[in-house]
Amino acid sequence: MKTFNLKGTKRTETGKKSTKQLRKEDRVPCVLYGGDEVVHFSIDATVLRHIVYTPSVFLLKVEVDGAAYDAVLQDLQFHPVSDKVLHVDFYRVFEDKPLTMSIPAVITGNSDGVKAGGKLQVNMRKLKVRGLAAHMPDALKIDITTVGLGQSVKVGSLHFENLTVLDPANAVVCGVRLTRAARGAAQTSDAKK
Known part of the structure; x- marks a missing residue:
C-alpha cells in the first residue's frame, strides 16, 4: 500500500465557531480515532487533494504536534454545493489488528x-x-x-x-x-x- 505523510496542528477548541474559523483559513478539521485517545487536529486543505481525489488507497503517516500515528482515511464530508472537503475522519492502524x-x-x-x-x-x-x-x-x-x-x-x-x-x-x-x-x-x- 502506498504511504503519504500528513502534518497537522492540534485543535484546542472543537465547536462550531472554531471550525468555521479553520475553514476560513483554508484548513480542514479532522479527527483521529481508533486508539486509546481521540485526537482533534486540522490540516491544510490543499494537501488533502493528493489523497482524496484519487482512486488509490493510502497508509497515512499523520504527525500532530510531534506525535506520529499510522492511519487510513475513514470518512469524508463534502460541502453540498462547492464540493470542498468539510471534515475528515482518520482511523488509527495497528500492526496486529485487522482493519x-x-x-x-x-x-x-x-x-x-x-x-x-x-x-x-x-x-x-x-x-x-x-x-x-x-x-x-x-x-x-x-x-x-x-x-x-x-x-x-x-x-x-x-x-x-x-x-x-x-x-x-x-x-x-x-x-x-x-x-x-x-x-x-x-x-x-x-x-x-
Missing part, C-alpha cells in the same frame, strides 16, 4: 467473451476487504481471461492471500454481456441454416 477497507478492483486480461464480440460490464469498482494493514494491496487484480460470453465473475469466486472479502458472495464484480449487434448476427446466421 476493513474498500480497495479498488483492477480488471486484467482480455476476456474470451470480449474477443467473441461481447461487451465487458464492470459492476463493482471497489471491494470491501478485511486484513492486516501490512497485507493491504494498492489494488485487487482480477483476471478475466477465461470469462466467456454470458459469464460473470462473482465475489465468492475471488480469493486473495491474507485478505477476507466482505462483500456478498453472490454479488457480480464484472461480466461479459452479448451486445445487440452480436445477438442479431447470431440470429441471422441461425436463420440462414
Whole structure:
C-alpha cells in the first residue's frame, strides 16, 4: 500500500465557531480515532487533494504536534454545493489488528467473451476487504481471461492471500454481456441454416 505523510496542528477548541474559523483559513478539521485517545487536529486543505481525489488507497503517516500515528482515511464530508472537503475522519492502524477497507478492483486480461464480440460490464469498482494493514494491496487484480460470453465473475469466486472479502458472495464484480449487434448476427446466421 502506498504511504503519504500528513502534518497537522492540534485543535484546542472543537465547536462550531472554531471550525468555521479553520475553514476560513483554508484548513480542514479532522479527527483521529481508533486508539486509546481521540485526537482533534486540522490540516491544510490543499494537501488533502493528493489523497482524496484519487482512486488509490493510502497508509497515512499523520504527525500532530510531534506525535506520529499510522492511519487510513475513514470518512469524508463534502460541502453540498462547492464540493470542498468539510471534515475528515482518520482511523488509527495497528500492526496486529485487522482493519476493513474498500480497495479498488483492477480488471486484467482480455476476456474470451470480449474477443467473441461481447461487451465487458464492470459492476463493482471497489471491494470491501478485511486484513492486516501490512497485507493491504494498492489494488485487487482480477483476471478475466477465461470469462466467456454470458459469464460473470462473482465475489465468492475471488480469493486473495491474507485478505477476507466482505462483500456478498453472490454479488457480480464484472461480466461479459452479448451486445445487440452480436445477438442479431447470431440470429441471422441461425436463420440462414
